[in-house]
Amino acid sequence: MYNFALQMPTKLYFGKGQVFEMGKDIAACAKKVLMVYGGGSIKRNGAYDDACKMLEENGIQWCELSGVRSNPRIESVYEGIRLCRENGLEAILAVGGGSSIDCSKAIAANVHYDGDAWDAIMKHAPQTDKVLPVFTVITLAATGSEMNRNAVISNLELNIKTAIMDDRLTPVATVMDPTYSYSVNAFYTAAGIADIMSHTFENYFSKETDAYAHDRLAEAGLLTCIQQGPVAVKEPENYAARAALMYISPWVINGLTRAGKSCGWSCHPIEHELSAYYDVCHGAGLAIVTPAWMRHILSDATVDKFAEYGVNVWRIDPSLDRYEIANRAIDCTEEFFRSIGLPMTLRELGITEKDKFEEMAQNIDNAFGNAYVVLHKEDVLQILEACF
Amino acid sequence: MYNFALQMPTKLYFGKGQVFEMGKDIAACAKKVLMVYGGGSIKRNGAYDDACKMLEENGIQWCELSGVRSNPRIESVYEGIRLCRENGLEAILAVGGGSSIDCSKAIAANVHYDGDAWDAIMKHAPQTDKVLPVFTVITLAATGSEMNRNAVISNLELNIKTAIMDDRLTPVATVMDPTYSYSVNAFYTAAGIADIMSHTFENYFSKETDAYAHDRLAEAGLLTCIQQGPVAVKEPENYAARAALMYISPWVINGLTRAGKSCGWSCHPIEHELSAYYDVCHGAGLAIVTPAWMRHILSDATVDKFAEYGVNVWRIDPSLDRYEIANRAIDCTEEFFRSIGLPMTLRELGITEKDKFEEMAQNIDNAFGNAYVVLHKEDVLQILEACF
Numbered sequence: 001m002y003n004f005a006l007q008m009p010t011k012l013y014f015g016k017g018q019v020f021e022m023g024k025d026i027a028a029c030a031k032k033v034l035m036v037y038g039g040g041s042i043k044r045n046g047a048y049d050d051a052c053k054m055l056e057e058n059g060i061q062w063c064e065l066s067g068v069r070s071n072p073r074i075e076s077v078y079e080g081i082r083l084c085r086e087n088g089l090e091a092i093l094a095v096g097g098g099s100s101i102d103c104s105k106a107i108a109a110n111v112h113y114d115g116d117a118w119d120a121i122m123k124h125a126p127q128t129d130k131v132l133p134v135f136t137v138i139t140l141a142a143t144g145s146e147m148n149r150n151a152v153i154s155n156l157e158l159n160i161k162t163a164i165m166d167d168r169l170t171p172v173a174t175v176m177d178p179t180y181s182y183s184v185n186a187f188y189t190a191a192g193i194a195d196i197m198s199h200t201f202e203n204y205f206s207k208e209t210d211a212y213a214h215d216r217l218a219e220a221g222l223l224t225c226i227q228q229g230p231v232a233v234k235e236p237e238n239y240a241a242r243a244a245l246m247y248i249s250p251w252v253i254n255g256l257t258r259a260g261k262s263c264g265w266s267c268h269p270i271e272h273e274l275s276a277y278y279d280v281c282h283g284a285g286l287a288i289v290t291p292a293w294m295r296h297i298l299s300d301a302t303v304d305k306f307a308e309y310g311v312n313v314w315r316i317d318p319s320l321d322r323y324e325i326a327n328r329a330i331d332c333t334e335e336f337f338r339s340i341g342l343p344m345t346l347r348e349l350g351i352t353e354k355d356k357f358e359e360m361a362q363n364i365d366n367a368f369g370n371a372y373v374v375l376h377k378e379d380v381l382q383i384l385e386a387c388f
Numbered sequence: 389m390y391n392f393a394l395q396m397p398t399k400l401y402f403g404k405g406q407v408f409e410m411g412k413d414i415a416a417c418a419k420k421v422l423m424v425y426g427g428g429s430i431k432r433n434g435a436y437d438d439a440c441k442m443l444e445e446n447g448i449q450w451c452e453l454s455g456v457r458s459n460p461r462i463e464s465v466y467e468g469i470r471l472c473r474e475n476g477l478e479a480i481l482a483v484g485g486g487s488s489i490d491c492s493k494a495i496a497a498n499v500h501y502d503g504d505a506w507d508a509i510m511k512h513a514p515q516t517d518k519v520l521p522v523f524t525v526i527t528l529a530a531t532g533s534e535m536n537r538n539a540v541i542s543n544l545e546l547n548i549k550t551a552i553m554d555d556r557l558t559p560v561a562t563v564m565d566p567t568y569s570y571s572v573n574a575f576y577t578a579a580g581i582a583d584i585m586s587h588t589f590e591n592y593f594s595k596e597t598d599a600y601a602h603d604r605l606a607e608a609g610l611l612t613c614i615q616q617g618p619v620a621v622k623e624p625e626n627y628a629a630r631a632a633l634m635y636i637s638p639w640v641i642n643g644l645t646r647a648g649k650s651c652g653w654s655c656h657p658i659e660h661e662l663s664a665y666y667d668v669c670h671g672a673g674l675a676i677v678t679p680a681w682m683r684h685i686l687s688d689a690t691v692d693k694f695a696e697y698g699v700n701v702w703r704i705d706p707s708l709d710r711y712e713i714a715n716r717a718i719d720c721t722e723e724f725f726r727s728i729g730l731p732m733t734l735r736e737l738g739i740t741e742k743d744k745f746e747e748m749a750q751n752i753d754n755a756f757g758n759a760y761v762v763l764h765k766e767d768v769l770q771i772l773e774a775c776f
Contacts, residue, residue, distance in 0.1 A: 240389070
């Protein structure tokens with residue numbers, strides 16, 4: 001394991017009605033904020049009304065940036081920056097899922113930057129000393145962005161989806177109210193589960209074989225998804241299941257299961273290409289790519305880790321042959337995603353042509369230097385073919 | 389699950405040589421510090437020399453409070469307060485295990501308090517606005533105090549062992565260098581493992597049955613101890629095993645597995661009586677009390693949780709009768725503690741008379757109001773008898 005520094009300063013307010021607790025934290029650093037959200041879902045699930053009431057009660061004024069789409073676009077970032085500058089806004093409040101949060105972070109990083117925000121994003125770090133504080137009210141268990149330093153932004157004109165990262169982008173405080181996720185439909189609930197599991201896999205499958213505590217914690221994340229995910233899909237208003245997913249999602253991506261491990265990601269770069277070209281649902285794309293990636297990299301070098309996964313997560317009989325365990329574990333993974341209603345081919349996701357595969361594979365030919373198994377263009381092509 | 393707020397601001401520096409990274413954090417808030425430690429072990433394992441060098445390199449002066457014993461005494465707290473006041477010290481650096489850290493926190497809470505420090509401890513909270521920042525270099529995986537807000541202090545004159553708690557006592561930064569724990573002997577390594585497991589049990593066995601993510605994370609803590617604990621006991625210089633124990637220990641007691649659960653502790657109050665009367669090793673006392681407590685509270689109301697524990701942690705066949713699973717799980721727990729070299733009776737621990745049992749049980753007759761199973765004086769007596 002490598003040496004590392006790890007800090008998770010985000011204050012979590014967890015539970016029904018907890019948004020009102022966060023008011024004092026926002027008031028402590030801002031009199032005027034930008035509220036960032038997507039479509040109408042936060043107006044149906046109560047999060048919008050509660051957030052407005054909380055701001056009012058604390059004497060905080062706000063402007064709104066709405067219409068942030070999944071795979072948040074640079075155009076929304078530009079719009080948010082403009083609103084902050086014109087109105088002297090001092091903090092950002094994201095209300096929604098990962099897209100609203102990531103858009104908020106990218107805005108926060110660039111309000112006080114004189115250059116083009118897209119340049120800062122392409123440099124993967126804020127290009128200014130002054131970053132606005134970010135607060136979040138999460139309404140979907142998926143991204144983990146509510147408790148980490150990363151934001152992923154898409155530029156559909158350039159077919160680029162990439163990340164900006166900085167400790168100062170880590171939310172100051174986050175509200176996790178499971179009841180806000182009651183209105184998330186079965187498909188997006190399932191896609192969120194696939195996203196959480198993929199974050200976990202990306203860190204779990206690593207060249208580091210001796211990060212025992214990390215890997216048991218990662219398995220706890222996977223088990224939570226596997227056990228409570230189907231409950232949330234079937235019973236959207238099951239508080240305990242929604243709570244379990246909402247609680248676990250940041251911990252598999254905030255460093256707890258990763259710090260000190262060499263963890264270049266594999267499925268996310270591939271999925272980011274799919275989203276950049278076809279604007280598919282991120283979690284659904286991950287669910288398709290993951291089992292294909294697992295099968296592609298299964299070898300004598302990786303079979304022990306897959307067997308560990310199979311025994312510890314899927315409770316497969318450890319006395320079986322290790323390849324048997326590994327293959328069963330991968331089958332279980334695919335079957336699980338299918339069982340919660342996710343499409344398992346790119347065609348089901350609406351990608352009916354393979355004509356962009358070559359270009360996408362070329363784009364990320366050099367993206368896997370630090371990965372569990374280094375992938376080259378030909379590997380990515382084979383994985384995409386298997387997903388088709 | 390209850391609503392909760394959760395924040396873990398401590399910055400962790402993990403790995404060999406990482407103590408030198410913490411210098412800048414201390415220098416940012418203090419020019420003169422109190423270094424608190426126990427006996428000679430930190431001079432043998434390199435932690436003392438490294439800490440001194442780190443302070444020197446950062447131009448930080450220091451005084452030393454040494455001789456802090458396990459079950460740290462109020463007398464050491466008084467002495468530390470005196471040193472801080474007389475020398476104008478601005479922060480505390482604990483180098484050692486939980487005792488040095490807890491003593492440091494109690495000092496930090498009272499340097500600027502005009503009253504008697506013991507009064508503040510009996511009130512369980514600082515009685516002043518100004519609390520000194522605490523930094524730690526942990527040399528033993530056990531307490532979790534390096535990342536939480538609690539400190540337990542003993543007053544042997546009064547036979548009282550109790551806690552002072554406050555967010556401001558949470559260490560600002562903590563160094564976890566697994567090589568510093570190489571010199572911990574097999575007995576104290578094992579006692580530390582029992583301590584980590586007991587912290588986990590105290591939160592895991594709760595009336596809350598729907599904290600799914602919490603409980604999978606707790607099981608990850610137990611599995612880490614069960615799998616890597618025996619390795620560390622047998623191979624004291626096994627970096628990966630020492631690292632796993634050091635990394636997992638704070639997460640089972642900093643709120644991650646507890647927040648939102650109703651978790652009145654049971655074994656700790658009983659063990660605190662043993663320590664207060666007989667000054668026994670805390671972890672060893674817990675290892676003895678735990679299986680006896682488990683057997684005492686096993687009933688129709690608790691058997692399902694014990695069966696869950698047995699299946700998920702000890703991998704007992706889930707198709708067995710649930711009492712069979714529960715009893716096997718408790719046997720496994722006891723057998724595990726014995727296998728890592730811990731005494732399993734109070735007599736082995738040097739407590740050869742039962743004459744204080746009545747008094748100890750009386751002391752904590754009202755300590756279990758919020759516990760998984762409420763214990764009364766008679767229950768504690770029976771548990772102590774079973775431990776004898």
